[in-house]
Amino acid sequence: MKAVIMAGGEGSRLRPLTCALPKPMVPIVNRPCMEYIVNLLRRHGIRDIAVTLQYLPEEIRSYFGDGGDFGVNLVYFTEDTPLGTAGSVKNAASFLDETFIVISGDALTDCQLEKAAAFHRERKALATLVLTSVPCPLEYGVVIADREGRITRFLEKPGWGEVFSDTVNTGIYILEPEILDYIEENRMVDFSKDLYPRLLAEEMGLYAFVMEDYWCDIGNVEQYLQAQFDILEKKGILLPLPGTEIRPGVWVGRNTRIDPAAKTIPPVVIGDDCSVGPGARVGPAVVLGKGVRVGRMASLKRSVIWDHAWIGERAELRGAIVGKGGRVLSGARLFEGAVVGDRTVIGEDSELKAGVKVWPGKWVEKGARLSNSLVWGNCGRARIFGSKGITGELFTEITPDFACRIGMAAGSGVKASGRFAIGSDGQPDTLMIKNAVLSGLMSTGLQVIDLGKVTFPVIRYGVRAFDLKGGLHICRRGRGKISIRFLNQCGAEYSRDEQRKVEGLLGREEYRLTSPEAVLPVEYLPDAARSYINYLLGFFDRELTGRSRIKIVIDYDPDRLGSLVADLFDALGCEVITLATPRNQDRTFAEMLKTAELFGDVVRVEGADFGAVLDAGGEEVIIVDEKGRIIGEEALDALLSLIVLNANNRRTVLALPVTVPESVVEMARDRGAEVKRTKTAPWALMQAFLDEDVLVSQRRCPQFLLYGDALAVLASLVEFLAQEGKPLSQVLMEMPGFTTVRKNVEVGWDAKGKVLRRLVEDVGERRLDTDEGIKVQHPEGWALVLPDADEPLCRVYCEAFNQEVAESLSEMYVQKIRDLCGDGRASD
Structure with a gap:
């Protein structure tokens, strides 16, 4: 062979x-x-x-x-x-x-x-x-x-x-x-x-x-280090180590001098022609290449030093790598995942924080503090992108220097002659991050179009309307966290391939920097929000809605959505009762639900047609019918599907995520529609909504208009109720019934793959769908186990003939996952 x-x-x-x-x-x-x-x-x-x-x-x-x-x-x-x-x-x-x-x-x-x-x-x-x-x-x-x-x-x-x-x-x-x-x-x-x-x-x-x-x-720095440690610690692989074992776990090459006052802590491999000075501590889990010099009182742990590198007096290395001929001068400190390139000099008393990489042939001046805010690689996350862009805590995960590099990476992935949008929710912290991102974008030679203080739906509209190459939006995401969202030239969130491209540029720090004279000034478009409202209104019959005088109670953030709400519903002829939340109140979806539970009484007392609780960014919405009852997520998905079907012809192509109940699919098909199942990730959904066959069949009220846009959802519901002439509660009663259950199960990042594999192995003869997660068909319904992209958990979705069966089916899968994990806990 x-x-x-x-x-x-x-x-x-x-x-x-x-x-x-x-x-x-x-x-x-x-x-x-x-x-x-x-x-x-x-x-x-x-x-x-x-x-x-x-x-x-x-x-x-x-x-x-x-x-x-x-x-x-x-x-x-x-x-x-x-x-x-x-x-x-x-x-x-x-x-x-x-x-x-x-x-x-x-x-x-x-x-x-x-x-x-x-x-x-x-x-x-x-x-x-x-x-x-x-x-x-x-x-x-x-x-x-x-x-x-x-x-x-x-x-x-x-x-x-x-x-x-x-x-x-x-x-x-x-x-x-x-x-x-x-x-x-x-x-x-x-x-x-x-x-x-x-x-x-x-x-x-x-x-x-x-x-x-x-x-x-040996794909990245972490895996490279781990391979060394596995050999040294004899974890799963037994390979001969170079040199002579002078005592258990300490291997030393030829012509190497170790001062009697130095300490070597096994396991350690020290190459040929090395010298280790007095008081130095080398180990555990350290590899020194050929000709390495370790100075007096230096301390090295879990680190790899390549040939002919010098480690100065009192230098401290923890989980670091020094390339060939690198110089770490006295008192310098390198921390976990730090990498020093070939022939690079790290100056006296300087510091490389976790994950910092210094390219070959560079000089880091004395006392410098190099920090790298790209912390994900050190906490086990496989990707820096979550389900909605890059999200992290301000000043720890999202800092101005990291935001600048995000801008450089995003800009480097776009043609230099392109026009690229940026916007934020206008808060002081997000403006700080926005300006840092803006600097990075400008450094790559892009013409940056600043849309100012806008919501994410507005910037998504702007990218398409102004024929831009993409866009970035910076907003708060819950308390103390910042989110950087990416849009491609179609106005869709970055696909996984586009995300990987940005991650690759960030990881390699390979940015396309323009010449100083080619830096372009920022172009400002302050009226994007007004243009967006006019665009929305073009989809709806304002004469019809004006005659109907739909009455709505809305809870929203007036600072970020005030002008949008007023302009839209005034134009639609609606009567709006405002319950404004405290300014800058960044509520989670769970907190919005609690507000909605107290909201029903107001809707009933005011005699409104429906009520709505909006998040601060105008993306998520919880709707309450005229009787004060909250419409669940599955029911809202079904209602929006019905609105799209009613607005378009019988040959509508409807894109529905795998979590939508089968009864909604049957409703669509009964109305002559074709259904395309899609993944649940925002980028996958938007990609499906922008498919040509879907768009062509949805000219009147397209799904891409409604997705992630609370105001578009409310406007479409206003027109729908005006057309139907029925209370919202009656519309919901006439829709096909379904019984669904959702549960979350804690599953560690390292256990997700094993859990899914074991679940697949247990499927037996039942029909299995693995387009996203694991969807198993049972005689009484179906169960979907979907790993979460942002959290260490799996989500279990079940649909069945009645509530009892759905609960039983969901609990069966919850228990299976718990058994596989040992200590997973479920929550509703």
Whole structure:
């Protein structure tokens, strides 16, 4: 059997460590990562090895040569342009005339390859993917297979709502030469995105082998450090350590001098030609490369120091990495996740806070304090984006310097000649963050259009109306938190791919900065809110609403919504009774519900047609009918669907999220509509609402108009009641009935993948839908388990014939999840 080592990766998420080094050459306990893979193949009797190269190929060629020094025969295949994972293997087709293994040169594993090969031969597979289980599957290809190992479904880098297992693709494949016939020459082809979906669709022999051995993807700084610690602490992988073990857990290379007054705390690996000064403390979990000098009284814990770096007197390193030839001068302090690039100097008594990265060849002056507010990587979040943009606490997670970099990252992802909107809710703290974001946007050469103090629906309208390339909105999100929301040129929230692009630019700190003379002045458009109201009014029959004189009681924030509410409902001819909330009162949805519970009496006493409680930003709304009863979320979804159907023709295409009850779907189909199920994420919903077939069929009252826009919802309800001539309570009674239950179950971030996989395994013969979360059909109804993108919990949705059955079904899934987690607790 032959092998292919894929060694063309740039390792962009590991920068600045990989600025001048290909990812497979990044040292793991003083040996290049790829060397461990070469030794693994040799131990399994595989000596004929192709190596695919693309980024800095000479670094790999010069180190490994023809492979003779490592007991193997290496043949190199270099890509002139990137060809993708499958394309790079196709480039080595002339070498591959028998069953072969494909393995990444930048992952660490002790996979029992012979077991995987035996499995492959037994199944007579065309391709066998080696899988492993991971706690957080978001950055990998998730795979699910049947009992025989035949792959039935996989998804590359899913969101939590798309996760259906915790078994992921390791990038280790056993393939037959015939598979090369499916790969076009000199074309960008990826195994996971292109080739395997095609093979799956054609029902070719695509199998999965789940290994129980150690595997670690050296994908980012945290994983890179963890791989070192796993080897040192012998957690799951046993590899020979370089040097001589002078005492248990302390490995020292040749010509190394350790002062008698220094202390080494195992496990520690110290390379050749090093020196450790008096009073220094090295360890636990420290790796020193070749020629490293550690000064007097320095203290190093859980850190990795590359060749020829110097650590000065009294320097303190905690979970840090210092690149080749780096200099950390006396008294400097580096904290968890801090990275110092090659040949960079960190000045005396300076400080690099957690997560700070300094690129190669830089000089940090004496006493400087470099802080990085990108704290998510240090608290276990897989992504900085939540369900609605980037949200965090002011001055801890969202600070002005971080906001500026957000602006630079967002601007760098847009063409420099583009016009880009920005706006905020006008509060002092959000204005501060807005100005920081604005600076970042301007630095990338964009023409920034400042819409001023506006709500999110207004800026969404502005992006579309003024033909802009996108927009950012900064607002408060609950007490003490700030939210930065992103809109693309369609006026939809950033998709997951667009989010990843921003995260990648932030992580790599690769910003497109314009020249000083090319910085453009800000253009101000202060009348966007008035234009937005005129736009809304264009969808409704103002003569009809004016004759009906619908009476409404509204609770809202007058500071942020006052002029919008007054202008809209005056134009519609409504009689509005205002119950204004205290200014700048940022209520949660739960607090809005409590207000609505007390609100019903006012609606009844005033004889209003309905009442509404709005959030401060004009996005969320709770509606109370004329009898003072709160309309639940599912009932409101059904009502809005009915409004859209009534306003348009019978060939309406309706986009409904997977959480909407089946009775609403049946209602739509009974009225001649086509229903498209969509995911619940805001970006996915807006994307579905903007699909051409949906838009064309909804010219009168489109779903995109109503989504996340409380004022548009209220205006559409006013017109609907005017048309129907019935009380709202009667309309609700005439709608199809449904019984739904929602519960939340606490599930740790690391347990979500496991929980979903186990639930899938327990489905049996019942119909299963994994488009988002896990939706299981039962004879008496359905249950949906949906991982939350922002919180460590899963949401359980159930619909059944009656309340008792729905409660029973939901409790069954709640208990299953609790059992899998051990201590999960449910709440309504």
